[in-house]
Amino acid sequence: MKGIEDYARQLAQLILMCRRPRQLLHRVGVGFVRRWQLLLGYFASFRDERLKTVPGYLVAWATFSRMVVISVALIIPAWLLEVVDPFGLSGAVERHSQKIVQKIAAPFYPATAQSRIAVVLIDEGALAVRGESWPPRYLYYEEVVRRIAKQRPSAIFLDVLVEDRRSYDTSLPLAQKALEETLKETGVPLYLAVLDGGERNLFAKVPGTHLAMAGWSGHGADYPLLVDGPHRFGAMPSVSDNRCGTDSLPTAAFALYRQLCERGENKSCGEALAKIDIGAFCAPMVVQWGYNVAPQVRARDLLAASQCAPSEVSPGTRLFDSARILWSSLLASFDKESEAQGRQTCPYTLTVREEDLSSARVRGLLKDRVVLVGTSLAGIHDLVASPVHGQLPGVYLHAMALDNLLTWDDHYFARAEGTPTLLVLGLLLAWVSAALIRANPARLDFLLHAFAAVLVLGVSAFFYLVLHRPPLDWLGLLLIFELARRILEASANRRQPSVN
Structure with missing residues (x-):
């Protein structure tokens, strides 16, 4: 009751003051002067002798x-x-x-290599259009590679483990032969995702294909560029060090980066790689994520396909985005939805759905890009956590790591003692x-x-x-x-x- 009485008394005083505007203005002015003097006194206290x-x-x-x-x-x-x-x-x-810092810095991530990488996503809609279900026919993979290779990309990475022989699918020999012809005709190198030495991959022996590690263990959230035996997927390494063994295999990002350097398509390759000194790349990478959407999304009218709105890249907009992300991080404990509101709703890497590869909007878009093919399927839990986007298909981790390498070469972000x-x-x-x-x-x-x-x-x-x-x-x-x-x-x- 006392609280209600105090509230009623204050409301009555406010009504009375509103009837006397001169008295109200006087009180407001006196209050403002008092608070201004207190503020000046506070700053003056720092001039303490x-x-x-x-x-x-x-x-x-x-x-x-x-x-x-x-x-x-x-x-x-x-x-x-x-x-x-x-x-x-x-x-x-x-x-x-570190997550907070990465989120705040994401709007300022340099777009140096954004125009050189693209992701092609295979989802339920793309499979339905092609009359396929998961897992698709072996010939489906060759068809996807052929449709991409016709646009003359720099390289292709197929982030799908093709390891299981299915007795009901008789298209494997035809798919292997057709894939060999496609790679020979276009000259585009194809990298296949593996978790071991490649013995189980059904396309590993096709001429023109290369192997790249798509999984590992013992490195936490970091992205290794070279994976040795003790750090293979499923292994239990005793310690996680940065030493490269003689049996180290390159991961997808480093294999694609090295391919561009060796073919002279990346002029800023580090001196260490030019001297074949891979020791400079032994330390696992701490992947930095970009925030701003590729400008081709708007130019090619890909908004509906990628389900995102592109961001402006002016300095003022980037600063505003960074401040908004910081504010949402500060309020995360008070408002559970504030952190989600500060996330970017679409990936940094240019994304094309597989079903749109033959459309006019995508024609010529993949030329001279490194194209990474991945999946976004409900039953395939190949997801990674991005501090900027939340959950993303795993192919984006390889794409972002490659973007980091093309941006900073051997000066990429790595941990130190x-x-x-x-x-x-x-x-x-x-x-x-x-x-x-x-x-x-x-x-x-x-x-x-x-x-x-x-x-x-x-x-x-x-x-x-x-x-x-x-x-x-x-x-x-x-x-x-x-x-x-x-x-x-x-x-x-x-x-x-x-x-x-």
């Missing part, structure tokens, strides 16, 4: 002794979380930190924090938080933008800093003598 003593405290011996205490409170928890990873919390926070960086970052953070605490200026808490945020986010941005490394676990580091700060503050309060 004690801030000038911080440089002196930085070199004081007492500061270094306090720095040791803060370093222990910061570095030991961070090291334990990285090494022990209790309940998987540290790994989950780190992945989420983070322990030395965390040690240096922790010592620097503890050093400046100790000097600020000893100076004890006004707004100390704000200054500590601001310095920690600027330092951690700045180092993460340097890693991401300059070194092409995944950002630091900035969420976890800021949480650890806040925890250490509160522990030290509570300890200092307990040491203060009580006043009776």
